[in-house]
Amino acid sequence: MTNSDSPTLxxxxxxxxxxRGAIMLIMAIDHSRDFFYFTGPGTLPTDMATTTAILFxxxxxxxxxxxxxxxxxxxxxxxxxxxxxxxxxxxxxxxRGLWLIVIEIVVLTLAISADPFYxxxxxxxxxxxxxxxxxxxxxxxxxxxxxxxxxxxxFFGHDIIDGLPLPAKGSAGFDVESIFLTAFATFIxxxxxxxxxxxxxxLPWTGIMLLGYVFGSMYRTHYDGNKRxxxxxxxxxGALCLFVALRLVNDYGDPSHWSTQKNGLYTFMSFLNVxxxxxxxxxxxxxxxxxxxxxxxxxxxxxxxxxFLTVYGNVPFFYYVPHFxxxxxxxxxxxxxxxxxxxxxxxxxxxxxxxxxxxxxxxVVYLVWLTVITILxxxxxxxxxxxxxxxxxxxxxx
Numbered sequence: 289m290t291n292s293d294s295p296t297l298x299x300x301x302x303x304x305x306x307x308r309g310a311i312m313l314i315m316a317i318d319h320s321r322d323f324f325y326f327t328g329p330g331t332l333p334t335d336m337a338t339t340t341a342i343l344f345x346x347x348x349x350x351x352x353x354x355x356x357x358x359x360x361x362x363x364x365x366x367x368x369x370x371x372x373x374x375x376x377x378x379x380x381x382x383x384r385g386l387w388l389i390v391i392e393i394v395v396l397t398l399a400i401s402a403d404p405f406y407x408x409x410x411x412x413x414x415x416x417x418x419x420x421x422x423x424x425x426x427x428x429x430x431x432x433x434x435x436x437x438x439x440x441x442x443f444f445g446h447d448i449i450d451g452l453p454l455p456a457k458g459s460a461g462f463d464v465e466s467i468f469l470t471a472f473a474t475f476i477x478x479x480x481x482x483x484x485x486x487x488x489x490x491l492p493w494t495g496i497m498l499l500g501y502v503f504g505s506m507y508r509t510h511y512d513g514n515k516r517x518x519x520x521x522x523x524x525x526g527a528l529c530l531f532v533a534l535r536l537v538n539d540y541g542d543p544s545h546w547s548t549q550k551n552g553l554y555t556f557m558s559f560l561n562v563x564x565x566x567x568x569x570x571x572x573x574x575x576x577x578x579x580x581x582x583x584x585x586x587x588x589x590x591x592x593x594x595x596f597l598t599v600y601g602n603v604p605f606f607y608y609v610p611h612f613x614x615x616x617x618x619x620x621x622x623x624x625x626x627x628x629x630x631x632x633x634x635x636x637x638x639x640x641x642x643x644x645x646x647x648x649x650x651x652v653v654y655l656v657w658l659t660v661i662t663i664l665x666x667x668x669x670x671x672x673x674x675x676x677x678x679x680x681x682x683x684x685x686x
Contacts, residue, residue: 300602300676301367301507303586306594307579308360309601311353313661316611318350320657323619326647327638334561336549342650344557351564354413355572356579357604358493361417362500365424367507368684374429380684381425387685388418391609399612402620402640409484411471414608416488420497423490427498432505439498446492447569450543472565489566496572513587520584527577531570535559542568599665602672605686607664614660616641622648 325331333339333347369377392414397403400410427435449469455461466474471489478484503523506516534541546558562571586594600607623633623641635643675683 300598302589302594302598303583304360304363304507305598305601306586306589307356307582307601308604309597309599310582311356312600312604312607313597314350315353315357315608316615316660317346317654317657318353319612319615320653320660321346321650323615323642324622324648324653324656325650327642327644331647336554336558336561339557341553341557344561346650346653348557348560351562351571352575352578354416354488354493354564355496355567355575357413358417358420358496359500359503359576359579361421362424362497362502363504363507365421365428365497366501366504369428370508378425378428381421381428384685385418385421385425388414388421392418395609396612399609399616400639402616407482408475409478409482411484411486412488415486416490416493417497419490420494423494424497424501428501432502435498436502439495439502442491442495443499443572444569446495446566447541447543470566487565492566492572496567496576517584517587520580524577524580524582524584527573527580531573531577534573535562535570540569541573542570544568596665599669599672600661603668603675603686606671607668610667611660611664614663615656618656618659 321333331338331343333343365377365381368380372380392411393409396412396414397406397408397410400412401408424435427438446469454470455465463476466476467486467489468491469489471486474486476484476486503520505511506519535546538545542562544561544563546555546561549555549558560574562568562574564571620641623646626646628641628643628646632643633640638644671686675686
């Protein structure tokens with residue numbers, strides 16, 4: 289991997305891999321919390337009345353993961369397109385999008401729910417990325433400026449629906465609207481015993497991917513590196529300034545308004561407490577503003593820590609799927625080690641192996657997190673080297 293001002297597109301781009309590796313590791317903190325932290329009253333990280341600063345920021349730092357990963361997926365899609373014809377790129381994005389949706393429904397649902405009968409199909413970030421990738425594939429033949437306009441309209445305008453009347457709950461219109469625009473832990477029944485648990489509304493994430501695709505054009509061969517870093521830097525600063533301005537107005541851009549709390553720290557936490565489900569404009573500005581700045585600052589970064597991050601950033605899919613299964617395995621071990629029995633595996637209203645009373649303090653969550661990322665380091669390093677030295681077609685899907 290070289291790090292010249294005009295990166296060669298057939299090679300890895302270090303700043304992208306560094307940022308992607310960082311968010312892969314941070315993301316696992318949130319998933320470790322989901323599997324191992326106490327559940328029940330007073331454990332909601334974003335409830336200003338009951339949360340603690342460390343619990344809030346444990347959750348808040350992971351807000352940066354999904355939007356950054358979706359944005360970088362758009363960047364990578366553009367880079368992939370430089371080595372393909374328009375038809376080849378469209379076919380690749382549609383097929384890869386379908387592949388990600390299948391993996392979400394078949395593989396990750398099993399890891400998250402531990403239910404081999406798939407009573408609930410869980411739609412999370414791979415679902416959103418996959419569907420957005422299909423939409424991008426269908427739009428990829430358009431001029432770049434049109435893709436940018438569509439992405440910007442979705443990015444800046446989707447919060448308009450916050451004040452509009454929505455279809456009645458339980459109707460087909462409600463289900464469609466939830467899937468595409470407003471999903472927030474939405475349950476869509478499929479008969480008496482099965483259903484869909486949708487966490488990620490598609491279109492707001494599609495807007496992020498489309499803008500990432502446009503930004504990917506700055507990574508063309510011979511594009512001026514100083515100009516790229518300057519654009520990234522000013523775009524990041526502009527996004528953060530717009531976030532602060534709109535948040536101070538406390539009207540448009542997020543359905544969750546901030547308010548004065550019991551002290552300055554908690555008021556600041558309330559100010560930062562923006563909505564992820566679906567991703568509000570302010571949530572996107574806050575997270576992507578920082579990510580754009582990091583992209584501009586890390587193009588020439590080359591030290592032990594950034595090399596460590598690139599191990600995970602080179603193979604995000606290879607890391608993402610196994611880390612869920614590893615967390616579930618540790619969860620099952622700790623379930624029985626805590627004294628729970630087989631009769632408590634399945635408790636109505638909870639996922640398997642997560643009955644009421646199960647859970648650990650935050651320090652255990654962080655210990656599990658460190659264990660998981662350490663175990664996966666060497667497989668990721670091996671697969672990163674394998675991808676770099678092999679050219680099989682299927683490697684582009686992993």
